[in-house]
Amino acid sequence: MQDADLWNRLLGREPPWSVERIELLVREEKVDVYLVRTEGALRPCPECGKKLPAYDHKDERVWRHLDTMAFQTRVHARPPRVECPDHGVRQAGVPWAEPNSRFTKFFERFAIDVAQETDTKGAGKILKLSWDEVWGVQERAVARGLRAKPPVALRFMGVDEKAVGHGHQHATIVYNLEKGTVEWVGEDRRKETRDRFFQSLSSEQRAGIEAVGLDMWGPFIASIGEHVPEANGKLVFDPFHIVGHMNEAVNDVRKREHRQLSEEGTRPLVGTRFWWLCGRENLPERHREGFAALQAAHLKTGRAYAIMEALRDLWAQDSSRTGAAYWRGWPFRATHSRLAPAIRVARMMKDHLTGVLNYFEHRIPNAVAEGLNSKIATIQKMAHGFRNKDHFRTAGLFRCGGLQLHPVTHPIPG
Ligand SMILES: [Zn+2]
Known part of the structure; x- marks a missing residue:
């Protein structure tokens, strides 16, 4: 031949x-x-x-x-x-081929595409490569993408922390909420780590930040105050984090009430965890009747749920004026509920009220923040076997970094 x-x-x-x-x-x-x-x-x-x-x-x-x-x-x-x-x-x-690569550029491109559609182990099976080889493809792709990446104008930035790997390791993630991408991943959640991110930006880039979406229970507030000019008006405690806390509060109330009712010999809350967590518009049709009956049963869990639903309406207000007016009614309801977990969220929001209401000034794309958060949650799950934080960083940037990952394959004059 x-x-x-x-x-x-x-x-x-x-x-x-x-x-x-x-x-x-x-x-x-x-x-x-x-x-x-x-x-x-x-x-x-x-x-x-x-x-x-x-x-x-x-x-x-x-x-x-x-x-x-x-x-x-x-x-x-x-x-x-x-x-x-x-x-x-x-x-x-x-x-x-690129220097030191054992694959041609065409193969490397294909391996990147496969790895993006599945996890590292699955890509290895399809490509007949070892885990380490597929991982090497991803690491090189991220390095290549970062080299080619132009300086960013980060108008709407998000920042969060995530648990990674085994034990108590954490990573700091910076999002570009305008583009819907992971901008940066730091290897822990210490203040110096966050400072390092801001130090990597020019003063124009820092001044160009219009809003920062974050969790009011997160450790980032001080660091942003130090590095972003006029940060007070730019901090936005994003709806999905706040609703997440309120979700946890509802779940705490449910667990406690379930225990208490079980001791008394009734179990109306058994198997209903998901109903209380999913938001009324997302509840599947087949559960609606059962859920309505439960809500009418004057349970503490039902009360907590109603407080959460009322809170979600806060962000449906159309201006900071109507938002502030709506807000005045909500904490009263929460703090008079005699439900400790709901009161805790209301107090925290009160302490951070400027940042909560800043949402009406900036309207950071909450759906984007929420979507990125769930993508990262998937990576965390895929990363169950990750050996270290570098792996989390690579996976985050490979899957959500919006980077140009492929090597250039057009023939180069030899
Ligand atoms: Zn030379």
Whole structure:
């Protein structure tokens, strides 16, 4: 099988590299393609691009390429070294692969696409690569994307902390809420980590931040105050975090009440956890009747739920004036409920009221913040076996970073 011309075309090979021979290993289901370089062809120095003759050739290297008719395909070649008058003897690159990669750029592109659609283990199965190899593809993709990324104008920024890996490790995540991407991941949640993010921005970039969405129970308030000019008017405690706290409060009330009722011999709350957490518009039809009956039963859980639903209406107000007016009624209801978890949320909101009502000035895209949060939750689940925080950072940027991950595959003049 020596149709070198066909293979040259399929591989996009141009002089000075060309296909010397192809070996088909039928039993192993493999195709080996051997490339050679024209004698005397010049190669650029990897440092300065000066065209130089080959100094010598390294040992043969092998790159995994896209499969040929389901046969695993490997490209073999001996990359040359050049001797640059300014940079000495250097390994010249090959046009089909990035330095130090064991895959061709075409294969690397494909591996990135597969890895984005599934988890690392699943991608490994499809691509017949080890976990570490698929992981290497993702790490290189993120590094490539970050190198190519232009400086950001971060108008609406979000910041959060997440638990990662085993034990009590945490990461700090910065979102670009305008673009819906993960902007940055820091390896813990210490104040210095957050400061480091802000220090990576220019003073224009910091001044350009119009609003920061965050959790009022998070550790970020002080750090933002230090680094973002006029931060007080820009901090927005985002609805989905606040509703999340209120959700937890409803759940706490339900658990306590369930225990208490069980001791008294009735169990009306059993199996209803999801009903109370999902918001009235999301409750599936088949549960609606049962839920309505439960709400009419004058339970403490029902009271907590009604307080939460009333709170959600706060963000439906159309201006800071109507928002502030609506707000005045809500805490009264919450604090007079005699439900400790609801009172706790109301107090916290009162202490952070400016930031709660700043939402009406800035309208940070809550749905985007919520969507990113759930994507990150999926990564956390996928990352159950993550060995360290670097893995979480890579996964976050690989899957949500909005980066240009692919290597450039158009033929580069050899
Ligand atoms: Zn040079």
